[in-house]
Amino acid sequence: MAAVPDEQTLLNGIADIARAAGQVVMAVYATDFAVRGKNDASPVTEADERAEQVITAGLERLAPGIPIVAEEAAAAGRVPEMGERFWLVDPLDGTKEFISRNGEFTVNIALIEHGAPVLGVVLAPALGKAGHLYAGSRAAGAWVDEGEGRQAIHCRAVPAEGLTVVASRSHGDAAALDAFLAGRRVASTTNAGSSLKLCLVARGAADLYPRLGRTMEWDIAAGHAVLAAAGGQVCDLQGSPLRYGKPGLDNPHFVASGLPADR
Incomplete structure (x- = not known):
């Protein structure tokens, strides 16, 4: 098995993969796409499937040997043995938002280690001119890029008003x-x-x-x-x-x- 890249390399790599998947999602978004129902009655589109293909191929290049658990593959019954480290992928979270065209849908990639999410990227490709990309890891902290470079983000103390x-x-x-x-x-x-x-x-x-x-x-x-x-x-x-x-x-x-x- 190939060596796993360091955490920062992984985070930067999955950010690039998410953006590539986001381009595929937006290409479908611009068309009169069809909507189908899965076995659980949830909707699925060509964007879900094409984005998952981009993400899976990208992760296999970035970190060969780490199992990938992805929504559409899992819906088809293809769930690998997960072990202590694996990827979790939702190529298009918010398919209902995608169908209603309100822009509030995301591409999601996370690395799980020993049951906990240690790094992840969330891309909202339809928000703003370049999409909103959120990312975070133990080493890098959390940041958002809304088209003007990375800005650190933090949870806040609850305001006095509630x-x-x-x-x-x-x-x-x-x-x-x-x-x-x-x-x-x-x-x-x-x-x-x-x-x-x-x-x-x-x-x-x-x-x-x-x-x-x-x-x-x-x-x-x-x-x-x-x-x-x-x-x-x-x-x-x-x-x-x-x-x-x-x-x-x-x-x-x-x-x-x-x-x-x-x-």
């Missing part, structure tokens, strides 16, 4: 969210699509993202890596850190927070 809570634009459960937030000081609630919700917490634009519905590991791993690098965390509702490589690859309900511990 929490800014971010919720899913397409998968919300208002009653469950209200029950979860009962007793907390909430200043405002906002909505966003895809893994951008985790990135809003990472950059200090929000404080809390409760997800009280089904998600898969590839949906959030890259955003989790960015948030962790920015000083935040993702925990289940019992307060335990969210882990990856679980049987079935589905997540429990969770809370992404900019706080050292959810309060």
Whole structure:
């Protein structure tokens, strides 16, 4: 097996791969693309499939030998033995946002080691002139590039007026969210699509993202890596850190927070 590149080389490499996949996604976005249903009734487009091919090929060149768990391959039953280190890939998170053409969809690549996301990239290719690219790792911290170079990002201390809570634009459960937030000081609630919700917490634009519905590991791993690098965390509702490589690859309900511990 070839030697694994150092963390910074990996992070820069997956940023380049995400941008290449983003170009493919945007090429499809500009067309009158078709939408199909998968076995679980979720939508899929040519953009999902073509972007996954670009990412898989890029990761195999960047770090040969690391298993790749990717959404569309997994949907077809192709899940490799994961071991202690593997990639998690969602080539187009927020397919519903892609179909509705609101721009809030992302390309997601994360490296998992011993059950934790150690580095990741989230690219929103339709936001701004050049897309918004979030990245983070243990060594490099977290940063965003919105077309004018990299800017470091950090979670913030909660303002005195209370929490800014971010919720899913397409998968919300208002009653469950209200029950979860009962007793907390909430200043405002906002909505966003895809893994951008985790990135809003990472950059200090929000404080809390409760997800009280089904998600898969590839949906959030890259955003989790960015948030962790920015000083935040993702925990289940019992307060335990969210882990990856679980049987079935589905997540429990969770809370992404900019706080050292959810309060």
